[in-house]
Amino acid sequence: MKFKWLPLLMASSIGAMSAQAAFGSEVELLVGSYTQGKSQGIYRLQFDSQSGRLTPEPLQVFKAANPSWLTLSRDQRRLFVVNENGQGQADVVGRVSSLSIDPKTNQLSLVNQVKTLGEEPTHSSLSGDERYLFVANYGVHAEPGGSLAVVPINAQGELQPVTQMSSHPSSRVNPERQMSAHVHSVVSSPDGKFVFASDLGADKIFVYKYDPAANPEHPLVAADPAYVQLPAGSGPRHLLFSKDGKHAYLTTEMSAQVFVFDYADGQLKQRQALELAYGQPAQNRAAGAVHASPDGKFLYVSNRGKANEILVFAINPANGELTEIQRRSVEGDHPREFALSPNGKFLLIANQMSNAIVVLERDPQTGKLGKTLQTLAMDAPSDLKFINRP
16 A cells, blocks of 8 residues: 655645644644545644634645544654555555654654554554554454554654454354454553453453563563453443543443443443433444543543434542533534544534534533534544644
8 A cells, every 4th residue: 555645735824824823723633534435544634723613625635545543642743543444445454554743844754554464453552651552453354353453663653563463252242243353442551551452342341461571572461350341232442541540431332331430450340331322222322432521520422323422421520420411413424533622622523424524612611512613524534633732
C-alpha cells in the first residue's frame, strides 16, 4: 500500500488561521475514516473552539487505507494509525502505521508501517512508557478471529515487527458474532503496570501484567486473576479509566450496557451496571464509544443501531457511580466515535453511516448537550482526535 500526499488546501488562509491559533481559539482535529467509499484517509480540519465550527475544507488529506482508529503520543508529535483491512477489501492485510506530526505546522508524514498479523485492527493504545503499541485485531470472520498484538516502537518512532500475539477462547454464546475471539480494545491501567483487553467474542476483559524488563519481546504476562467475566452474550467493547484512576467504565456492545468498576492493583470489581436500551429490541442495542469530560465529572456513551443516541451520566465523585441525566439524538446514523473539545464546550460526533460530523453545544457546568451547531459532510468518519498543544 502506498501513501501519497495531497497539497495543503486553502493556502491563502493559513496565515490568518495561525494568527488566530496564537490566541488559543483555533485547534486542529484529526479525522480517521473508512475508505471503501469516497473517503481518502485521514483529514486534518481546523476547529474554532469559540464558535464550535469546523472549517469545511481540510488543511491536509493524508491518503491511507481504512485509518479507522488514531492514537496520539503524549507530546502529540506522533500519530499511530490502525489500517482496518481484512478479507474482501482492497488490502486484505491488517496493518498499523506510524506518522510524524510537525510541531509547528501539524503536517502529517509517514514514518513507517508494519503488519499486525491479524485482520481488521480496530483499536490501539500506547504503553505508559510509550515503548509499545498495543493493537486490537478484531477479526470479523471466525477464522482467523481476533487477537492482541504487541508492536515495539524505537526511539525514532518507527514501528517494529510484532513480537507478541495473544488470542482468547470465545464464549460462543452468540453463533453469529462470538464463534471466535474479537478483541475490540486494549488499554493500560493509569499506573502503566497492567493492560486490559476487552474481547467481544469471549465476554471477558483479559488482564495482563506489563513487564518489559523481564522480556522486552514479550512484555505482557497473564495476571492473576487473568480475566474479568462479563454476562453471557454482552460483548465487551471499550474500557475507560476515570480521571482519578480509581474506577473504570466499560461499554458492552451487544447488550448495550455500561459497567462501573472499582479499580486497584490490576483488579476490576464491578460496582454498577446500567442499561442503555431499557429492554428495547435488539436493533436498539449497539453500545459504542465512552469518554469522560475534561474535568472528570461527566461520562458520555454512544448507543448506535436504531437508537443513535449519546447518553450523559453524572459521575459520583465519592464512588464513581453513574446517574443518567440526558439522552440526546446524534442527528445521524451510527455514532462510531465522538470527542469533547479541549475546552469542554462542544461534543463532536462521527456519524459513520450518515457520512457526517455533527457538532453539539455542551454546558461544562451541567454536562448536558445542547443545540446542533454544525453538520459537516464527511464520508464514513470513524474516529476524532484533537491536536491541542499548550
